Amino acid sequence: MAGGGARVALVRLSGVSKVFRSLQGKEYVALRDLDLEIEAGEFFCLLGTSGCGKTTVLNLVAGFERPSTGRIEIGGRAIEGPGADRGVVFQGDDSLYSWLSALANIEFGMRMRGVERGERRARARHYLELVGLDGQDSKHPPELSGGMKQRIQIARVLANEPEILLMDEPFGALDAQTRSVMQQELLKIWRATRKTVLFITHDIDEAIVLATRIGVMQAGPGSRLKGVVPVELEVAERDRTADRFIAVYRRVHAMIREELAVAMRRSA
Amino acid sequence: MMGERVRKLTGYAIGFASMFVLWHLAAVYVVDSVLFPPPGRVLVKAWELARDGVLGRQIAISMQRILIGFAGGSAIGIPVGLAIGSFGSVRRVLEPYTEFFRFIPATAMITVAVIWFGIGEGSKIFLIIYTTVFVVIVNTAAGVGAVAPNKIRAAQSLGASRGQIFLYVALPATVPYILTGMRAAMGNSFITIIAAELIAANAGLGKMIWDARLFMLVDQIFVALVMLGLLGFLTDRLFRWAIYAFAGRYSPVT
Numbered sequence: 347m348a349g350g351g352a353r354v355a356l357v358r359l360s361g362v363s364k365v366f367r368s369l370q371g372k373e374y375v376a377l378r379d380l381d382l383e384i385e386a387g388e389f390f391c392l393l394g395t396s397g398c399g400k401t402t403v404l405n406l407v408a409g410f411e412r413p414s415t416g417r418i419e420i421g422g423r424a425i426e427g428p429g430a431d432r433g434v435v436f437q438g439d440d441s442l443y444s445w446l447s448a449l450a451n452i453e454f455g456m457r458m459r460g461v462e463r464g465e466r467r468a469r470a471r472h473y474l475e476l477v478g479l480d481g482q483d484s485k486h487p488p489e490l491s492g493g494m495k496q497r498i499q500i501a502r503v504l505a506n507e508p509e510i511l512l513m514d515e516p517f518g519a520l521d522a523q524t525r526s527v528m529q530q531e532l533l534k535i536w537r538a539t540r541k542t543v544l545f546i547t548h549d550i551d552e553a554i555v556l557a558t559r560i561g562v563m564q565a566g567p568g569s570r571l572k573g574v575v576p577v578e579l580e581v582a583e584r585d586r587t588a589d590r591f592i593a594v595y596r597r598v599h600a601m602i603r604e605e606l607a608v609a610m611r612r613s614a
Numbered sequence: 615m616m617g618e619r620v621r622k623l624t625g626y627a628i629g630f631a632s633m634f635v636l637w638h639l640a641a642v643y644v645v646d647s648v649l650f651p652p653p654g655r656v657l658v659k660a661w662e663l664a665r666d667g668v669l670g671r672q673i674a675i676s677m678q679r680i681l682i683g684f685a686g687g688s689a690i691g692i693p694v695g696l697a698i699g700s701f702g703s704v705r706r707v708l709e710p711y712t713e714f715f716r717f718i719p720a721t722a723m724i725t726v727a728v729i730w731f732g733i734g735e736g737s738k739i740f741l742i743i744y745t746t747v748f749v750v751i752v753n754t755a756a757g758v759g760a761v762a763p764n765k766i767r768a769a770q771s772l773g774a775s776r777g778q779i780f781l782y783v784a785l786p787a788t789v790p791y792i793l794t795g796m797r798a799a800m801g802n803s804f805i806t807i808i809a810a811e812l813i814a815a816n817a818g819l820g821k822m823i824w825d826a827r828l829f830m831l832v833d834q835i836f837v838a839l840v841m842l843g844l845l846g847f848l849t850d851r852l853f854r855w856a857i858y859a860f861a862g863r864y865s866p867v868t
Contacts, residue, residue: 410767430773441764445786445860455772458782506772 355383356510356542357407362416364402376402378568380416382561384510389536389543391553393598394563395606400546403563404514407544408434420509430455433503435513439495442487448498449474449483455506466505473501476535493524500532510542517552529555533584550602553577554594555584562601565609572601651833656840659833668822673841676811676818679735680803683742688796690743691750695795696788698751699758700780712751720745720806728814738810738818745806746799750792757791758784789860797853804846 359382366374376399384390394400405411406418409428418425420432433455434441443451449470456466474483477497487495496516503511517525533556536543547553553560560575575598583590634653641652651659663669697704698712720741727744731737761784769779811820819838826834 408767408771410770428767428770430771432771434768434771436764436768438764440762441768443765443783443786445789454769454782455774458769458772458774458778502768502772508771512771 354386356386356421357384357544358382358417358419359403359406359413360417362406362413362418364399364406364411365414375568376566377406378570380570382571384542384544386542387540388558389545389556391545391547391557391560392563393547393550393553393560393602394569395565395602395609396548397609398563398566398569398605400548400563401514404434404512404544404546407510408432408512430459430506431509433506433508433511435496435499435503435511435516437515437518439487439492439499439519442495442498442502444487447484447486448479448490451487451498452501452505454502459506470501470505473505476504476538477501478531491524492520493528496520496528497531500535504535504539504541508541510544513543513545515546515548518547525552532556550595550598551586554579554591554598555586560598562598562605565605565612572605575601649832651836655833656836660837660840663834663837669837669841672817672819672822672838673845676807676820677845679738679818680742680800680807683739683807684746684796684800684803686739687743687746687799688750691747691795691799692754692792694747695751695754695792696758696785699755699788700784705755712748715744716748716752720802721809724810724813727810733814733816738807738815741806741810742803745802746796749799749802750795753795753798754788754792757788757795760791761787790857793853793857793860797850797857800849800853801846804842808842 359380362377362380362382363375364377366376368374380403382392382403392400392403402411406413407420407425409425409432425432443454446454449467452470452473453466456469461469471483474480477500479494479497479501482490482494487498490498499516500511517528520528529552536556543556545553545556554577557577560577562572562575563569564572575594577594579588579590579594582588585591638652638654641650660669694708698708699705723741723744724737727737727740731740765783765787766779769783774782807818808820808823811818812824815821815824819842823835823838826832826838
């Protein structure tokens with residue numbers, strides 16, 4: 347799926363550690379010496395058990411957190427803070443602006459960056475339709491369902507045309523049916539736009555349905571990447587019942603099970 | 615929608631009507647004293663006072679004091695609250711003020727206010743500003759603190775500057791809190807203005823009560839009391855309506 351030619355790392359984390367300090371002054375090492383490369387145009391799923399630090403990785407790339415040690419780059423430039431080159435889709439709906447209409451939410455980034463009104467309207471409408479929300483443009487987020495709100499978040503980020511989409515368990519709060527529909531929609535959007543995606547999840551199925559590569563995290567604390575599994579499945583094989591899907595599942599599941607065992611031993 | 619509205623209004627009508635019926639029964643059959651006039655007599659008195667223009671003038675004077683002081687207090691309180699909520703350094707410097715003064719009630723300041731600003735408008739407006747400003751500050755600052763961090767983070771990742779985040783994210787997200795603070799402040803203003811006018815004033819509903827007391831005009835006292843209840847109720851409705859109108863869109867958490 348990740349076409350031929352030289353592979354270029356769009357985002358590179360090298361030797362990244364992140365230490366959190368509690369109010370009592372206790373230190374917690376979330377990540378230790380993590381190396382990770384995300385290639386331009388790929389759909390990279392970062393998979394791990396809870397508490398493995400996968401959201402920390404996303405927050406570091408987004409620039410919401412600074413690494414304790416190590417270096418994080420996008421397109422060769424060091425990441426100093428949040429920026430419009432990295433669009434973030436959050437798990438909950440509390441990042442949406444409830445006082446703005448769906449369309450105005452999607453326009454928000456362009457408005458902040460001074461895109462002229464007519465152009466930003468047109469572009470916002472385009473992305474509203476792309477995520478399947480035509481006709482909902484004047485609704486406000488509180489009037490929309492959970493799935494629709496996540497669609498607005500995705501459109502809002504796409505309309506801002508970032509270099510990479512950072513998605514932090516964006517479907518984690520949705521019911522199983524909506525979740526499955528959203529996965530297919532996201533896949534369709536990704537195929538149409540070929541945006542680079544870093545997608546955080548703890549759901550093996552979801553990772554295999556979506557990813558071109560899956561990075562499996564070690565159990566925390568002090569975790570790094572356990573291994574990377576390429577997912578070379580055709581569109582038709584991105585189905586939980588396909589033989590090759592199951593083969594990938596077994597492989598990833600074995601890795602996750604090992605890490606779960608480690609986590610259990612540590613907490614025992 | 616419509617049925618809901620009718621039910622609500624019917625409920626209010628019954629509630630108010632029963633209040634007057636109970637009052638009438640209590641005044642005529644239970645207390646039976648000139649010191650507790652029935653609603654009919656109060657209504658007649660109110661009509662007389664309104665016809666002479668006395669009632670309208672006293673209401674206008676009290677309401678004007680409330681509105682000027684309330685507007686002034688809000689105009690000071692909102693920006694200060696926003697600054698306290700936005701900047702830790704400002705909070706640390708100003709919090710002692712808010713934490714100190716909000717425990718000194720405006721009624722305790724009446725004598726000082728009259729000594730400083732005289733018996734006229736100055737002292738009344740000062741007292742209403744005083745009673746408004748701290749409630750608005752505390753609520754506004756709390757509102758800024760309650761803005762979901764993901765709203766800010768999303769804006770940062772969409773390319774908004776710090777100034778834009780304040781103007782287009784923190785401020786609108788805080789609106790329901792500001793309105794709630796103003797609503798509480800309006801309640802305080804009613805208490806404060808009457809207390810101030812009772813103690814030292816040349817006009818206003820409180821002064822009207824005080825004067826009536828001197829001549830044992832109980833009917834007139836009751837007119838003022840009913841008016842206070844009515845005015846307070848109406849202004850509070852106005853605020854509730856404003857909060858609901860905004861809350862659909864401005865609610866910080868939905």
